Amino acid sequence: MYTVHSDKRKSGISLIGDLPWGTHFCQFYQTKQDLLDILVPYFRAGLENNEFCVWVTSEPLSVEDAKRALKKAVPHFEKYAKKGQMQLVPSTRCHNTKGQGPSGKSIRSEIRAELDSEGQRNSAILTMLDKAVLGGFEGLRLACSAFPAKEGGKVFACGADAIVGHNALAVFAYPRDRFDAISLMEVVKDHRFALVRNAGRWEVIESSEARTVKDALKRSEEKLRSLFSNMSEGFAYHRIVLDEKGKPCDYVFLEVNESFGRLTGFEGKDIIGKKVTEALPGIEKDPADLIGKYGKVAMTGEPIQFESYSGPLNKWFSISAFSPHKGYFAVTFSDITERKCAEQELVRAKEEWERTFDSVPDLIAILDNQHRIVRVNKAMAERLGHDAEECVGMPCYRYVHGLSSPPGCCPHSVTMKDGCQHIAELHEDRLGGDFLVSTTPLFDERGQLIGSVHVARDITERKKAEEQLKMTMTDLERSNKELEQFAYISSHDLQEPLRTISNYVQLIGRRYKNRLDSDADEFIDYIVGGAVHMQTLLNDLLTYSRVGSGQKSFSLTDLNSVLERAVANLKDAIDRNNAEINWTGLPSVHADGTRMAQLFQNLVSNAVKFRGSDLPRVQITAEHKDKEWVVRVSDNGIGIDPKYFDRIFLIFKRLHSRGEYEGSGIGLAICKKIVETHGGRIWVESGPGKGTTFYFTIPEKR
Amino acid sequence: MNNVPGDPIEVLLVEDNPADVRLMKESLRDSKVRNNLHVVNDGEAAMSFLRREGKYSGVPQPDLIMLDLNLPKKDGREVLQEIKTDPALKHIPVVVVTTSSADEDIIKSYCLHANCFVTKPVDLDQFIKVVQAIEDFWFTIVKLPREGCDRK
Numbered sequence: 072m073y074t075v076h077s078d079k080r081k082s083g084i085s086l087i088g089d090l091p092w093g094t095h096f097c098q099f100y101q102t103k104q105d106l107l108d109i110l111v112p113y114f115r116a117g118l119e120n121n122e123f124c125v126w127v128t129s130e131p132l133s134v135e136d137a138k139r140a141l142k143k144a145v146p147h148f149e150k151y152a153k154k155g156q157m158q159l160v161p162s163t164r165c166h167n168t169k170g171q172g173p174s175g176k177s178i179r180s181e182i183r184a185e186l187d188s189e190g191q192r193n194s195a196i197l198t199m200l201d202k203a204v205l206g207g208f209e210g211l212r213l214a215c216s217a218f219p220a221k222e223g224g225k226v227f228a229c230g231a232d233a234i235v236g237h238n239a240l241a242v243f244a245y246p247r248d249r250f251d252a253i254s255l256m257e258v259v260k261d262h263r264f265a266l267v268r269n270a271g272r273w274e275v276i277e278s279s280e281a282r283t284v285k286d287a288l289k290r291s292e293e294k295l296r297s298l299f300s301n302m303s304e305g306f307a308y309h310r311i312v313l314d315e316k317g318k319p320c321d322y323v324f325l326e327v328n329e330s331f332g333r334l335t336g337f338e339g340k341d342i343i344g345k346k347v348t349e350a351l352p353g354i355e356k357d358p359a360d361l362i363g364k365y366g367k368v369a370m371t372g373e374p375i376q377f378e379s380y381s382g383p384l385n386k387w388f389s390i391s392a393f394s395p396h397k398g399y400f401a402v403t404f405s406d407i408t409e410r411k412c413a414e415q416e417l418v419r420a421k422e423e424w425e426r427t428f429d430s431v432p433d434l435i436a437i438l439d440n441q442h443r444i445v446r447v448n449k450a451m452a453e454r455l456g457h458d459a460e461e462c463v464g465m466p467c468y469r470y471v472h473g474l475s476s477p478p479g480c481c482p483h484s485v486t487m488k489d490g491c492q493h494i495a496e497l498h499e500d501r502l503g504g505d506f507l508v509s510t511t512p513l514f515d516e517r518g519q520l521i522g523s524v525h526v527a528r529d530i531t532e533r534k535k536a537e538e539q540l541k542m543t544m545t546d547l548e549r550s551n552k553e554l555e556q557f558a559y560i561s562s563h564d565l566q567e568p569l570r571t572i573s574n575y576v577q578l579i580g581r582r583y584k585n586r587l588d589s590d591a592d593e594f595i596d597y598i599v600g601g602a603v604h605m606q607t608l609l610n611d612l613l614t615y616s617r618v619g620s621g622q623k624s625f626s627l628t629d630l631n632s633v634l635e636r637a638v639a640n641l642k643d644a645i646d647r648n649n650a651e652i653n654w655t656g657l658p659s660v661h662a663d664g665t666r667m668a669q670l671f672q673n674l675v676s677n678a679v680k681f682r683g684s685d686l687p688r689v690q691i692t693a694e695h696k697d698k699e700w701v702v703r704v705s706d707n708g709i710g711i712d713p714k715y716f717d718r719i720f721l722i723f724k725r726l727h728s729r730g731e732y733e734g735s736g737i738g739l740a741i742c743k744k745i746v747e748t749h750g751g752r753i754w755v756e757s758g759p760g761k762g763t764t765f766y767f768t769i770p771e772k773r
Numbered sequence: 774m775n776n777v778p779g780d781p782i783e784v785l786l787v788e789d790n791p792a793d794v795r796l797m798k799e800s801l802r803d804s805k806v807r808n809n810l811h812v813v814n815d816g817e818a819a820m821s822f823l824r825r826e827g828k829y830s831g832v833p834q835p836d837l838i839m840l841d842l843n844l845p846k847k848d849g850r851e852v853l854q855e856i857k858t859d860p861a862l863k864h865i866p867v868v869v870v871t872t873s874s875a876d877e878d879i880i881k882s883y884c885l886h887a888n889c890f891v892t893k894p895v896d897l898d899q900f901i902k903v904v905q906a907i908e909d910f911w912f913t914i915v916k917l918p919r920e921g922c923d924r925k
């Protein structure tokens with residue numbers, strides 16, 4: 072334990088020997104010599120042991136007398152005097168002080184005034200203690216006159232209180248003549264002991280009361296000392312420093328324990344006697360206002376307890392401060408940085424959780440197993456039109472659904488029964504929409520089901536879109552059916568009258584052969600030609616409508632054999648044109664073989680039909696790319712102007728007159744439909760006279 | 774000549790379109806084989822004729838049926854099915870003569886045991902050719918049964 076007042080001090084008086092700090096005793100004197108007998112060796116010991124010595128002389132001893140005696144008794148006295156270690160102060164009650172005159176606002180005059188004033192003596196002693204500490208001395212050694220008894224009153228040792236517990240020793244000098252035996256004992260009781268001259272010899276009188284108190288004090292002091300020394304909390308004992316207005320402005324470290332050093336990083340021996348403003352510069356400006364807080368404790372005696380962050384040490388401390396004596400305070404403190412950080416982390420985590428909880432757009436309510444709302448997030452509170460706090464404790468079925476019991480479809484009820492997560496789609500008019508509700512069970516640490524997290528996602532828009540989609544799908548299905556029906560009707564019912572017209576016009580032509588002129592025969596030809604073309608169109612339309620409808624029979628299909636079949640079907644046209652059809656390494660794909668054959672047939676047939684002057688050459692290859700097959704059918708034909716690329720895939724759109732090339736203009740429309748039915752795309756690359764390449768894709772897997 | 778000379782072939786034409794009836798009659802008029810063409814205009818009448826019900830009590834059983842598929846009252850497919858599941862009638866060859874060339878009509882007809890399926894051509898010459906081909910094949914080339922399966 073680093074301390075400045077634990078060590079024994081030499082009293083300088085052989086009769087007494089060593090004395091601990093905080094001791095005050097008294098002397099009864101009758102003559103100058105009595106005072107000198109005791110106080111000269113007393114102060115010699117003080118000066119030689121680096122103590123700040125203050126001697127307030129008592130009548131009939133003058134300052135000069137005292138100085139002369141000291142000079143004589145103390146070797147190198149001038150040296151001490153020069154350092155200001157020895158202060159000789161005449162008592163105001165001395166008659167011979169007048170001659171000295173006022174010496175300005177010197178320490179001496181201050182001390183004198185205060186030490187001699189009953190009310191101010193305590194604080195004057197503390198001021199001197201500060202000066203002793205700040206002057207680099209180990210403590211204060213004081214001698215002063217006791218106050219004479221007031222009229223009918225009691226003589227008392229004013230200022231003794233300020234000595235106890237401090238690095239101070241004091242002698243109070245009482246004029247022997249004023250005391251009878253009883254009052255002498257009274258005086259002795261106020262001090263640790265008294266020095267009295269009896270038959271030419273100095274004797275020590277110790278009251279039994281004082282002894283007992285001393286022993287008890289010593290024991291308790293030792294106990295306390297060991298306690299403070301060994302405790303894990305930091306302990307420090309300070310004296311407060313006041314500014315000229317009496318306001319606390321600093322404090323001095325007087326004593327610290329081992330833990331103090333460990334917790335603050337300050338070595339006890341370095342900090343003892345230091346002002347806190349030196350040890351921790353800037354502390355006076357710290358908003359924690361420790362100096363102010365401790366000042367209040369030291370001046371009022373009211374203990375405080377608080378937690379404080381020390382910026383310079385980057386630590387949190389829990390601090391208790393109390394004042395054993397006015398102007399002094401003791402502090403015990405412990406490092407709570409870890410706890411504080413954990414607390415802050417907890418707060419931060421809680422805030423983060425709350426922020427997250429509230430930022431989720433889904434409506435979240437935590438429900439207990441009685442359907443009561445434990446907590447709702449912002450979205451939920453807003454939708455309910457209440458503050459989040461208002462909802463707490465309300466049964467959700469009443470608050471949310473306006474019912475007297477949970478609704479039948481309530482997934483929370485189910486979760487409370489089976490402890491599993493449940494998801495349901497609900498419509499709630501009061502919340503204005505459709506919701507996808509999930510309830511996830513919550514268990515306490517013992518595994519008891521205590522509630523659920525009820526998350527409602529607003530799916531009103533999605534629902535609407537679904538309804539819309541369903542309606543569109545129904546419409547589409549109906550229109551598809553109608554189209555198929557229409558196509559079928561086209562093949563039957565539209566063709567029948569067409570055939571009748573055609574047949575009978577021909578019959579007329581035949582029956583009335585020689586009775587009609589050549590114009591009539593030509594007209595009849597046109598009617599028949601029109602009817603035949605109409606029939607082709609109707610059949611093509613039927614074929615087109617059939618692609619993508621009805622049963623799809625997808626299976627692993629070898630495109631090589633499919634192409635072979637298509638080429639076989641086109642044998643006549645290929646032979647007629649001396650066309651060369653080549654293909655290599657076509658894959659097997661998941662497809663409808665018949666439709667694939669039709670696709671190839673249409674493409675190859677086009678390639679041959681729209682040939683240039685060279686012999687037609689058609690090349691079919693396939694390439695695997697990004698999970699699909701790209702099939703390429705290229706020819707050396709007349710090519711297609713890119714501006715028609717969009718048009719060629721439309722039904723009945725032709726680029727050439729029937730006189731140039733036959734066909735209804737449905738082939739590529741059917742190709743497109745077949746490819747799309749298989750989940751692929753079809754496109755063309757070409758230019759007039761550059762040949763044409765058709766590409767189509769077939770997904771690897773469907 | 775496979776049939777007994779002098780015995781005309783009885784043909785039942787089930788056809789609702791009078792234009793086609795007429796055309797058929799025109800086409801058969803010049804036939805080398807003597808034939809009696811009976812015409813009914815809907816499916817129900819066809820079945821009554823075949824079962825000799827009501828006003829058809831005295832009619833002969835036809836040797837060949839020419840059946841259109843799209844008929845009023847009872848559809849041609851139903852008629853076909855009834856004929857081919859009736860032990861008294863199923864031996865009679867049925868030639869489906871229709872406007873349709875749709876795959877499903879062709880498949881369906883053969884599945885119901887039609888004896889052949891012919892699409893009526895738009896062109897008159899083709900039409901006459903087709904009727905003559907039917908006539909040649911069924912009246913002269915093939916042998917037709919004289920009686921049904923239940924009469925042994």
